[in-house]
Amino acid sequence: MFSLLRSMAITFLHLFSKRETIQYPEERVPLHPRWRGRIVLTRDPDMGERCVGCYLCAAACPVDCISLQATEDEQGRRYPEFFRINFSRCIFCGYCEEACPTYAIQLLPDFEMAEYNRQNLVYEKEDLLIDSQGKYPGYNYYKVAGVDSGIKPKGGGTNENPPVDIHQILP
Amino acid sequence: MAQIHIDKESYDVKNGKNLLETCLSLGYQLPYFCWHPALNSVGACRQCAIKVFKDEKDTRGRIVMACVEPVSDGLHLSVADPEASAFRSQNIEWLMTNHPHDCAVCDEGGSCHLQDMTVMTGHAYRRFQYPKRTHHNQYLGPLVHHEMNRCIQCYRCVRFYKDYAGGKDLDVFAAHDHVYFGRAKEGILESEFSGNLAEVCPTGVFTDKTLHTHYTRKWDLTMAPSVCQHCSLGCNIIAGERYGSLRSITNRYHEAVNGYFLCDRGRYGYEFVNHPSRIQHPNVRGRQVSGKELYTTLQDLLTSKNWIGVGSPRASLEANFALRKLVGDQNFYQGVSKVEADLLQRILHMTHSGQIHQPSLQEIEQADLVLILGEDPTHSAPRMALSIRQAVRNIPLQQTASTHIPAWHDVAQREYIQDTKGPLYIAYPVASKLDELASYTLHDHPDVLAAFGFDLAQAIGDDPLGDQNEPTLLRNIAEALLKAERPLIVTGTSLISHNILEAAWAIAMALKHQNKNASLSFILPSCNSAGLAYMEAEPLEVLMKSAKQNGISGAIVLENDLYRHYDALELDQFFESLEDIIVLDHLEQPTTAQATVTLPAATFAETSGTLVNNEGRVQSFYQVYMPKNEDIRPSWQWLTELYQIKIGLTPDLLYPSTPLLEELAASLPQFAGIGAHAPTFGLNGQKIPREPHRYSGRTAMLAHIAVSEPRPDQDELSPFSFTMEGSRGFPPPPLTPYYWSPGWNSNQALNKYQIEVGGALAGRHAEVNLFAMASTIPYPTKKGGVNQSQSVIQNATTHTFELLPITHIFGSEELSGYGDAISKLAPAPYFAINKQEASRLSLQPGVDIHLRIGKQTYPLTVQIGQELPAGCAAIPYNIPPLTGITWPAQGTLIPTTP
């Protein structure tokens, strides 16, 4: 009997405590920049596709919901021919972002992805690619990689010597 | 046996090995780069450092390279020693100072030995702050991709390409940390084994260029053990698929067959599987038909006519047998010409007599004398040429036995023997690549070659003191053959000559009579030529005759382009005389163009089957993936369904394939025991997964079609599953779909599958060899009597030439020839004659001519082949448009009006 009354009293007191509920969508929770929500593919500073189709995100994904095919343009720059994320499977763990060597795939603080039709949760590259560098501005993988893919010539990257002249044997 | 102590553990190990292979065989994780089990040691990379101690009490020890240190009794060594591990990790750090930041775009990634070794040594962060050296790349042709920045200077590539495979055009340039591995000038790599560079190079410098066009990581491939379909040797391969297309072929180790290497036809020939002209749907008289309608049509057809079946030397035993069962054994024919069938019948009789041993490729590598009669293995059985290249080193290598040079010390051995070579004799109409190694070559008409063989047999049989009248050359070769301990004779069907086969047999028998056990290796036309020949059916000539006589109105052609075996005009007429022709094949080709009904047949990657190779070895290839289009079905399944339709049953889709083999063994006694050749596998009912455990994208790859994942394809027939679930142990070798072991993602995980590194695979059970079931009916030895004057066109005044079919590695084999990369390398159709003949007819090399063969005319380009005999012309064998010829053939030049 006593505990019953006590419970009622506590419940009553809650009427006067601070409200946790907010009036979504008019009002929104502040999300931190590293909050793991909607996944996007970003672009490099030159607005080229950042993803190089290395398949690491797909391999890291614990639910295997990323699927892509790498291809190359005439210059030898590799990019994904298609890139698909099945968000009805994604658990927003962020492993893909962690695995990505190019900062291409990023999780953004946005969770408003609900759909009435589950099929609409399958995102293709066109749905994922944004016109921004996302959280990591200034990085272009092809500038630091060794390959020549039309971004910089052989030996023209950061911390690279010009290509060797193989006909000289001087030390 | 020696006892060694590694980190205080004692082991009994084999003498005569180096410490690296010994440690690896014992399961130690010791990183290495330059050592390769087939290429042995050079000590170039300094990666395999360990510490050896003077004795038990020595605590200081000294760091040595394990790959150049022999096993010795009572040796104390340490792999785990902190100084040795630090050395290994620093060494990798040094190698990595110039390494590009490329893994994400590097095709080696995920199967990279350098990645594996770097992780193994624990080097994780780059401390070197200075600029990296860079290199330009070269265009190396359609097969191999070059990205020189990734090189760690281990020298494996040139050691394989130049020293092992005899290539001339890949070398080391420049000096010190600038060394460059490439060609003097950009251009197509000349070696037929260049594709192995992708597997030999421990980094991503050399990678598979065809894989590059549809790149997939190793962990994403669905893989199955398979057998190469592009020549009669039956090299073991791993075939990998992704998104419904075949992506790559890599080597599957077989200690007795291909070892560590494949030829380029085998590695790149797979592209036909993804070809745009694959037949996708059943087609009846130009209309795509399916489902019930197809069945009623087929039922009508099957019950209303007399059918004959035409088998194929490139289809599996199962498919051929299913056809034989459908049409009845009287109505089953080999889809090859009479000459080819005869040649094979002779070979089977020879092998079945049990008189002469048929060597495996590994035994060929051990031969100390090689005589090639009427074959150019580089083109007709390429992997064998690689074995022969090793065999010629055996005699010089024997000399190193008296020195202290250990067998694994590659540099020292090569220094010691320099360019000396063991005996190799080659008799072939035109110059061949192996000629450079030969002690004697004979280029002439096949009958002259055969006559040479018979003379040689005679010389061997003679009194060893010798007939003084005999030419000394013949005498010398005969003596060398008699002196050799493991002489090997290579012959085959390429020149389509009975005499050549008989001559080779005569030599082997002559040696046998002198108590020498020679081995005799036959090169056959196709991957299952032996299997088809074993079915003992009649050839095309008989088929056409009996079709006319017996009022046959329909033919079922199995996976065969008959125009590659027989005269085009006669075939046209034959097809015209039939009311209905059902053709089952993978691609649109001239025979399917004649068909009234085409049925899409699954390729080797889409179904399982069994082949018999040139040494009688029975091997199975396993289905890699389910064709995405349900209309594409295995031929054996189509034919079994047709059989069921014919006898009035409802077609049962899941007709198992093993009973077909067992049925075959039951109905043809020569196949007895064949059903037992494939190991069965079941660990608590678990299957072997075709997909590695890190396979990605399962829940997304089909999500664009429907978000609910479909049930994975089920495989009732094989020991494999189409998923990543199942037993993760070490399956028996014929059932190993890929090599992987913790920490070993590259193909070098193979070490873990071998009983001893570089040796046999663990768990192999006895294989079935059809040739071994000898019938003991001796094969008669002919004594020669080749009448040269009759067969060689002596009259060098006409425009008519006897044609010699010259087999080419790229183009002569049908299926590989459809591939993009290989078709680029196939020679343009040529007409080769010697200079005298050319000037007689005032033909310049490079001139286009027209040649009439039978009733057909072919446009060809003149080439000079100086070694060709007068009256003979060489043309490439079965390279389009040079098909539709019945061999042996003659050709007449047609004057062209300019």
Ligand code: SF4
């Ligand atoms: S990890 Fe990054 S670069 Fe690699 S495929 Fe995924 S998104 Fe592209």
Ligand code: SF4
């Ligand atoms: S060779 Fe290996 S380590 Fe080097 S970039 Fe390629 S995958 Fe990475």
Ligand code: SF4
């Ligand atoms: S190219 Fe490859 S095999 Fe050749 S030296 Fe460099 S890393 Fe070694």
Ligand code: SF4
């Ligand atoms: S040698 Fe023959 S079986 Fe071996 S890989 Fe080459 S084509 Fe295939």
Ligand code: FES
């Ligand atoms: S593997 Fe021993 S030095 Fe290279």
